[in-house]
Structure formats: structure tokens, C-alpha cells
Amino acid sequence: MPLPQPALPEPAHPNVDSMLSRKFGKEVANYFSGSPLNRVSFLRPDHAFLSQALKHPSTSFILFNKLEPLIKSGTELAYANFNEVQPIIGTDPFEKTEADVIKEYNSSTYVPQIVFLGLDERKEGFQYKDHYKGQPYFAVDVTPKESVTAAAEALIKDVEGRGLSFSKGRMHLSLPAQEAAIYAEARHLLDWNARNPFCASCGYPTLSVNAGFKRTCPPRDIAPSIATPDRPPCVTRTGISNLSFPRTDPTVIMAVVSADGQRILLGRNKRFPPYWFSTLAGFLEPAESVEEAVRREVWEESGIHLGRVVIHSTQPWPYPANLMIGAIGQAIPDGEKIHLGHDAELEDARWFGAEEVREALQVGTSGIGEDAGPGYKEGGLRLPPKTAIANQLITAVVEGFATGAPSL
């Protein structure tokens, strides 16, 4: 039984009649974008701000157990308050300045990960300096481990006793758009911190700072088991290194249109259910433009040669750290022959007519592990759901994006 497909986020300021929207159409906002939070990223190094935000009575905490969020149901996150998380994170984890925290670094002390997500400016209560107000949001890793095992287990027992649970798998694809965006930010950051406990430059353990948005390689480690607290020099300590900052992997995903604009290329791999096809996709490589990556991936996977490529919209995808860059590309007239033998990634790729695709968008969309809708007839084309940018790209094509029809 598929969960209901949530509505997509509203594009920013959809009612502003701007020249850009008259020329290019309304902005397409994809699922996992559309966050209501102002991240006030420049306040993350400010421990006084973080400390006040953390302890404010209006503050909402999203709890994660092994990267799965606490939920009320498949379509609603649950939130905790400061009193509930305090036994795990302590009375004030932001009491000291970052400089002091780095100075006192002890790799044998387990520090549960906290991420400051932003301020929901639609809700009053908390205020910092003149400009920054709204309800603060944090994410906290409450996985029972190390020194917080007992406190985390007690908290989990308590929330489960109240009918809440930690999500399993990707049912958060059914969250309302704004909650999905907040969840995506939290999951991406918690995963990045958990995935990178060591410095890739020198191999020593690192420390989370900037409220979860930076990992630093401290020059000293006062863990009792370590004979010499001073560490060797590390290049990440001089100047700015990207190793200290969260990683996001740019990915290209593209609807390919035939030279005559009448057909669309879709592919499938072995893991897809029968009759299910989607757009091609792949990681952007070093020193490629998006347009080049689109042409390379399409040729490698399908043998097709593209000319003009246009970027349509983008989608954050927190499994674990992708930015999906959605594009439409048009095949050149003598480059439409399908050849699957270069890369072995696809099991099949085919040109589909606009009518068949239009029909499938009506009756054949679903998540990859779900049943198709009630109107679907066995043997018909199946496609990804509206929450996938692939669906939005395919829709744009059949609505005339490539063929010169007016852009909304």
C-alpha cells in the first residue's frame, strides 16, 4: 500500500510577476527543497547565540537514532524539547567558545552530534540581536552509544511509550514538503559528521564545530591514552580546506529529447520493477561543467550524442549527500542510435513517444518499491513519483519545455 504522495514545496515568491518568470516560467521547486528555516549560517561560530537558541522554550529538536528520525507517523515528524535531550547533550554544550573547545580537545570523550538547522521566522519567541528571530531548530543524534548509552535508551523508551517511533527506511518521502526539507538538512549533516570522524589529510580524529557544519583537526589531543598531546602539523590547520566542510556531491539527471522533439529517452536498471523506467543520471566528475557531464553520462550509458543541454531545476537528495541537477538535453540528428555496451549500467533504454509518457504520468507513477496507482494496467509504462526530479523533468518535456511551447 503506497503512502500518499505529498504536495511539492511552493516556489519562492510565486506571486511576484518578475521578468524572469515571464520569460522562463514559474520556478520548479523539488521535494526536499523549500525549507522554511533561515540558516543564519554566519551565526554558527557564535557560541552565545547557539547557547541561547538551544535553551529557548520554543526550540524544536529532531531526534535521530542511527540516522532515522523520530516520527509521529509516516507523514509527520515528532519534535522533542530541551528538557528531553538535556540528559544526552548536557546542560549547555555551547557554553565555551570554539577556541576553548578546540584547546581542550580530548578524543576519548564521546560528544553526541548536535546540528543547528536554522530559525523558523514565521514563529515568534526567540530573538538574537536586532535581526534574527524565529523558532530555533536543532537535530540531535540520540543513538545509544558510548557514554550516552543509558540516557539515550531511557529517552527512546520514553518516546516509544508515547506512541512515537524512529522511522525505518525512506518513508520520510511522505513528509510534507517543508518538514522534508528540514529533515534533509538534518540527515545530510548528521551523516557527514558520522562518516568523517578522521582527518583525510593526516589520519587523526577530528572534532565537530560550527554547530555541526565544520570538522576541525585540533593541534592537541589530551586523551589520557595518548603519550604526546601535541600532534604533527596538518595542512587543514593553515588556510581554508574543503576537508573541514560538509561534502555535497553534484549529480546530473536528464530528460533526453529526440532531435525532432517528439520522443523521450528513458532507461532502466536491473533493480527496477517490471515496466518501470526513469531518466538517466550519474555523478558529475572533476573539472566537468554540468552540460558536459550530461553529455558524457548519456553517451556512456546509452550511446546517444547530445547537442544543446539546458538546466531545468535542482533537488537536494540526502542519501547521503547529493545535489541532483536536473537538465533537458536534445539528441543531435545522427546521434540517436542506442548502444548499451559502453558502460554496463543500464539493462534497457528506449525512445518513448510523448503520448505513452503522458499516459504513464497520469496512471503509472509510484515510488520504486510501491504499487502503481489504481488506474495502471499491467504492461504499461511506469515512472517515478512527483517527489523525484525525474518526474518533473519528464513532465516538463511532455508539456513542451523543449519544443518551444510557451513557458507557462
Place this chain on the structure above:
Amino acid sequence: MPLPQPALPEPAHPNVDSMLSRKFGKEVANYFSGSPLNRVSFLRPDHAFLSQALKHPSTSFILFNKLEPLIKSGTELAYANFNEVQPIIGTDPFEKTEADVIKEYNSSTYVPQIVFLGLDERKEGFQYKDHYKGQPYFAVDVTPKESVTAAAEALIKDVEGRGLSFSKGRMHLSLPAQEAAIYAEARHLLDWNARNPFCASCGYPTLSVNAGFKRTCPPRDIAPSIATPDRPPCVTRTGISNLSFPRTDPTVIMAVVSADGQRILLGRNKRFPPYWFSTLAGFLEPAESVEEAVRREVWEESGIHLGRVVIHSTQPWPYPANLMIGAIGQAIPDGEKIHLGHDAELEDARWFGAEEVREALQVGTSGIGEDAGPGYKEGGLRLPPKTAIANQLITAVVEGFATGAPSL
């Protein structure tokens, strides 16, 4: 004395009259894109292919010393052949399968980094299987260090005796577009390998595989100094981990247009020469769409609120690992007031009229450390050169991209 500004790369298949190009205009190809090489990425794990490509008489090697390429002049790369690099890389570094190389991993052995860049299909000679032909390109790190110190010093002495030199700084911004793209691929990969010698997941040293496009965390290390060759489990060895693959950091850069379409917002920081302004820019954060990152950065740096954002074109930027995603955003009518007090990044930001910007594009463009052109008059607006995507975005705006003028 500024070096001449090179021509930009030709967009792919510019002569194809596609529906996409009729609707959206000709594709803008930025500097560092437009590579003539087919990367045949799926052949990188194939050691027989790599071995044959490496030793083919037509093969070109770009040499790097501390990340600086060997050049003939400020506007031309120099290439070495297999015989010249053989004393450094050995007779056949791709003799064994990857599985065997991983099995025999010894962290005390220095292996100079080699990167397979691709095949230049315009040039005949080398062929592999039915489909893959062209002149192979490799990059090799010839920095004198560890076991290759003497061989590398001898090679460097030899090439310098022939009038070649290793570039200093970023003069490769004057390379012809196609060489710049090849250089960018090489630099990005060499830098990534050098920057990530340790596994961020477990802290142990890693090994370059896939001809420079992957780093793996071997399960055993037979270095004589290590008591127990078997290492503890590492999560990067089960399933696919992004830590094993090159990192590219998505960056947003945007020309901001006023609500009436008549003015453009430009900013400057302290490091810019007098009168020099550029577009705003910043890193995309986890779980942001490009459109959201553009709006957040513009608000954080300038206080301006944007509505519709359209992505214009993209540019690889290998210092060290960026993908610049160029966008045009339009301010909402009541969101045009400049406020520099949120983030302290900009020294100044101002709205400029289209006429002043048009004039500056004619007479005031240059690299950041160079003199403006001969027509420039002290006190006039200065702007980045054509090789910067900032220049292309500003140009698009004054040519009517946002205001509904015909595209192209």
C-alpha cells in the same frame, strides 16, 4: 602586463539548430569546460586498457611539480612521452589487476600519482576494442620526493634545459580553452589524491586506484613497520562510499537584477583592487537546491531578497575542486535594500545601471591581479575577465537575459 585573454570554448554542436537552442539561445561554454577528451570512465578499472594506453607511442603526458604543470609558455602546455616519465612511474604501473594491487598494498612504498585523462578522438593511432580510439592523455606527478627524488630531479633538469618550465601561480588562465580543460581535469584529480592520503572513516592510509579516480582503503597493509597486516573493518569497504571518489564542491555565483530589470547588484571584498566589483558567490550547503543557495547567499551577503532564480551555465574551477553554478536572480520589489551587516564578507555592494556595466565590459575587464585594458579610465567600474563565469553572467544580464529580450 596582462597575458592575452584566451578565446572561450565552443559550445557542443553549435551548428545544430535544435528546438532547445531556438528557445533558450546558444549554450554558453565557460573557460575550463570544453574538453576534447572522451574520458571513457568505464575503462578505468581495466588494467589492460590502461597499460596499452600508457605505452602507446602517441600518448601525451602532462607533468606536474607540486601541482604546477609543465609549460612551453604562459599560453601553451608542454607534453612528455612515455620514455621520459618511465624512470619515475616504472615500466608498467598498470601491469597488475586492481584486485592484485590492493592485495599487495604496502603503505611504505611511494607510488607517484598517475591520472588517465581520456582519449582525444580527433587524433588517430591508439585503438582499444571496437569503439575506443584516439590519442591517450595522462597526467603524472613528478614532484621530487621519497623514492623518486633523484629520477624526478633528473627529468626536471632535462626539461628545463630545453627551455620548458613549471608554471607559477594561475597563468594557465591564459591557456587555449581546450588545453585549459585538460589541465583542469589533471589538476583537480592530482590535488584530490594529494589532499586525501588517509581514510576519513577509519584514519588509515588509502591507495589510488581507477587510474587516479578512486581511493580505496585496503584491508591489509604489508609495510614492514606494521606489526599486524590485517586492518580493522572499514565501512568504505562495504558498499559504495562517496569517500572513495573525488570531491567536487558545488558553488553558486549569481548576477542579481533589480525588480525593474534595469540595475545589477555587484559586490567587492577587501582583496579586490580599487573600483573592481564582481557578482556574489558562495558554497552551496547540504540539502539546499541551487535556487535556495542563491537566495540564501544573496541575503546573507547583501540583505537583498530574491524571487525567481534561473540557472544560466556552469564552470569547472580547479582551485581546488569547485563546480561554479551560474545563475541570474531577480530581487523582489520590496527586497532591494542593501544591508552588509549579516555576514561580514563584503566590503561594499551596490546597484549599478546597465550603461555603466556595459561600458565596463568594454574597457574595464581583467584578471584580479592585472592592469585594466588600455581604454580604462581611473575611477571607472572594473569587472572580471571573460574567462570568469561572473563576466558571462553580467554580460547575459546587460544583453537582456532577464528582461525578455530574445535569447541568442
